Amino acid sequence: MSGGRSWASARMKSGVYSEVDMNEVPGATLLERVVSLEKDAGEGGYFLNPDTAFVKDLVRGLIVNEMRFGYPSCPCRLGTGKKADDLDIICPCDYRDPDIDQYGACYCALYVSPSIHRGEAHAGPVPERRPPRSQRGLKTREHPSPGIPETLPYPIWRCRVCGYLCARGEPPQLCPICKAGKDRFEKFME
Numbered sequence: 001m002s003g004g005r006s007w008a009s010a011r012m013k014s015g016v017y018s019e020v021d022m023n024e025v026p027g028a029t030l031l032e033r034v035v036s037l038e039k040d041a042g043e044g045g046y047f048l049n050p051d052t053a054f055v056k057d058l059v060r061g062l063i064v065n066e067m068r069f070g071y072p073s074c075p076c077r078l079g080t081g082k083k084a085d086d087l088d089i090i091c092p093c094d095y096r097d098p099d100i101d102q103y104g105a106c107y108c109a110l111y112v113s114p115s116i117h118r119g120e121a122h123a124g125p126v127p128e129r130r131p132p133r134s135q136r137g138l139k140t141r142e143h144p145s146p147g148i149p150e151t152l153p154y155p156i157w158r159c160r161v162c163g164y165l166c167a168r169g170e171p172p173q174l175c176p177i178c179k180a181g182k183d184r185f186e187k188f189m190e
């Protein structure tokens with residue numbers, strides 16, 4: 001058993017879907033989604049948990065939530081069924097990158113660091129980073145730039161290699177255009 005599966009499985013099983021729901025996902029649909037997720041992760045510079053059975057369980061949970069709510073909310077968290085309230089936990093959630101940076105895995109351990117993916121390390125428990133409901137969506141920029149609305153919630157990062165721009169809490173692990181590493185990004189606007 002690898003990739004910190006035991007604690008993460010317990011978390012997933014305490015989630016929102018039942019075993020009956022889980023059994024409603026056809027095998028072909030599951031496989032197709034896993035392959036697609038692996039492809040997207042690879043192209044974006046991310047890595048999935050090396051425990052393929054565990055990944056299938058998580059992806060099955062994502063599909064069940066998608067069938068139930070209309071969007072793939074995190075299989076390890078309670079979704080509300082109201083998309084506006086769950087935007088931050090639609091997979092990949094807003095908390096994936098900082099959790100991978102700090103703990104080597106996302107909250108569910110679906111996405112992991114390169115060393116965990118290679119089997120050189122194991123994922124441990126990841127504390128919940130999602131703020132309480134009353135504090136969500138309150139992020140504001142500390143130093144607004146002239147002409148930029150103060151309501152923009154994230155800084156803008158620029159890839160110094162190819163000029164790719166993105167607005168998010170932290171720069172991506174790899175530039176999706178030129179595959180430059182995270183350390184090649186600079187804060188372009190905040």
Ligand code: SF4
Binds near residue numbers: 090091093095096109
């Ligand atoms: S990326 Fe976020 S939403 Fe997706 S499985 Fe991991 S913790 Fe859950």
